[in-house]
Amino acid sequence: MIAIIGKIGVGKTKFINSLNKKYKIFISDDFITRIYKKNEIGYFLIKKNIGSFVLNESGVDKSKLFLWLKKDKKHWILLEKLIYPILKKELENGDYDFVEIPKLKSENFDFSSLFSLILCLSTTAEKHKKNLKKRNVDNSKINAINEKNAPKSIINALFTKIPIVNIYGNKLWKYAKNKKFLQFLFSIS
Structure with a gap:
């Protein structure tokens, strides 16, 4: 299984929904x-x-x-x-192929052993702000959620334990449509 992580409003759901026709997603x-x-x-x-x-x-x-x-x-x-x-x-x-999971690891629970690869999505500050505005999420909620799911701390904690692929861009969902990229992911997972 491949985990998809990233801050709130980065585009995780749009990315994983782009995989829905060919893969079992969660x-x-x-x-x-x-x-x-x-x-x-x-x-x-x-x-x-x-x-x-x-x-x-x-x-x-x-x-x-x-x-x-x-x-x-x-x-x-x-x-x-x-x-x-x-x-x-x-x-x-x-038996999922891709799993969007905001919090992969916490003080009391660790899902990381279930995954063979972590895909960490991030985007520009401008795009991130635009996505959050669309979702009508207030700043206190954003800060609280980002503090809890902090992708960088997850990456640091799991570095060398599980392969991690960072993807940065404005249209992340396009990666989900790229056959070669997906083949690459499965080859390293």
């Missing part, structure tokens, strides 16, 4: 959204271990959850301990 955010729905496993774990104050009529309210997470670092740790084992099980059983 988007972590979509999976989390699914398990946060009412009566799904993530919903029940959060309700039991965190409380119903972060829920709404359809499931886990991500805005309420984020406000709670910002209050204390221990909250992030608890959420990771609840949700990451479910995510890991899905990745182990899913």
